[in-house]
Amino acid sequence: MGSLSDVHGDANRQLPEFPLDPVMEARNLNVFYGDFHAVHDVNLAYGKNEITAMIGPSGCGKSTVLRCLNRMNDLVASARVEGEVIYHEQNIYARDVDPIAVRTHVGMVFQKPNPFPKSIYDNIAYGPRVTGMKVDNMDDLVEGALRGAALWDEVKDKLKQSAYGLSGGQQQRLCIARTIATKPDVILMDEPCSALDPIATARVEDLMLQLRDDYTLIVVTHNMQQAARVSDRTAFFTARPDETTGNRTGLLVEYDLTAKIFSNPGNQQTEDYISGRFG
Numbered sequence: 001m002g003s004l005s006d007v008h009g010d011a012n013r014q015l016p017e018f019p020l021d022p023v024m025e026a027r028n029l030n031v032f033y034g035d036f037h038a039v040h041d042v043n044l045a046y047g048k049n050e051i052t053a054m055i056g057p058s059g060c061g062k063s064t065v066l067r068c069l070n071r072m073n074d075l076v077a078s079a080r081v082e083g084e085v086i087y088h089e090q091n092i093y094a095r096d097v098d099p100i101a102v103r104t105h106v107g108m109v110f111q112k113p114n115p116f117p118k119s120i121y122d123n124i125a126y127g128p129r130v131t132g133m134k135v136d137n138m139d140d141l142v143e144g145a146l147r148g149a150a151l152w153d154e155v156k157d158k159l160k161q162s163a164y165g166l167s168g169g170q171q172q173r174l175c176i177a178r179t180i181a182t183k184p185d186v187i188l189m190d191e192p193c194s195a196l197d198p199i200a201t202a203r204v205e206d207l208m209l210q211l212r213d214d215y216t217l218i219v220v221t222h223n224m225q226q227a228a229r230v231s232d233r234t235a236f237f238t239a240r241p242d243e244t245t246g247n248r249t250g251l252l253v254e255y256d257l258t259a260k261i262f263s264n265p266g267n268q269q270t271e272d273y274i275s276g277r278f279g
């Protein structure tokens, strides 16, 4: 555990403990896939301009919770969400809320870089065009998004070339640029570095720390070193087997400042997980 607490990259950052200043908040969030109760009663507030990591063993529901935060689970036919996700004081599951509008404010970056089969330029311009964003100068917007994702210098001379010609790490930064092009204020990241090599991972982690100045980031990661390096707060989930069915339902065990979770967790299960005793 000592080594993980040592790698926390931002030990000097002063953060309020709790309550924090939330941009989003899951309240009594329960998720079902058909009859299967995948996530049980999660209450979790995500602080503005913070990076929150969600960690835990496979199947504990981290990605399911993440996908609730911009209604991506609406696209899964069997999924049913109970409870509320409050975003700027509004429940995004309220009847009159348009999920597409939610996703422009709450963007998402996936595990595998997934650029469109288009030029680098058109990958960035796509979102603003299809959402009908008012854009005075698309060239400026594309440049700004690529600069924001620390990619501009590497691609400025080949904007008309296919995005598929970029390396995996560049493609992931392109996907981040594509996300910020529509000016979200929250960015969800589902294992954003798991398909990248260590150098590309380091660049994306640096970028995450830069993005935190302008956005709120919520990141699912299996990589505890990464959670310790980049996040301000960490939520640890686990899965508990149902006594009758044996199905494993995910739940939140502990949520605290990352420095505390990795140096002095309040729960034995958290300690066992981060010290590698299970998971």
Ligand SMILES: Nc1ncnc2c1ncn2[C@@H]1O[C@H](COP(=O)(O)OP(=O)(O)OP(=O)(O)O)[C@@H](O)[C@H]1O
Pocket: 033, 038, 056, 057, 058, 059, 060, 061, 062, 063, 064, 065, 076, 078, 222, 248, 250
């Ligand atoms: N589309 C789906 N249909 C049915 N069950 C699903 C679906 N997606 C996830 N599940 C189940 O819900 C539970 C939580 O899955 P989820 O992917 O959210 O966990 P996770 O903690 O992100 O896991 P991992 O770290 O392995 O990605 C698991 O038991 C999983 O099998």
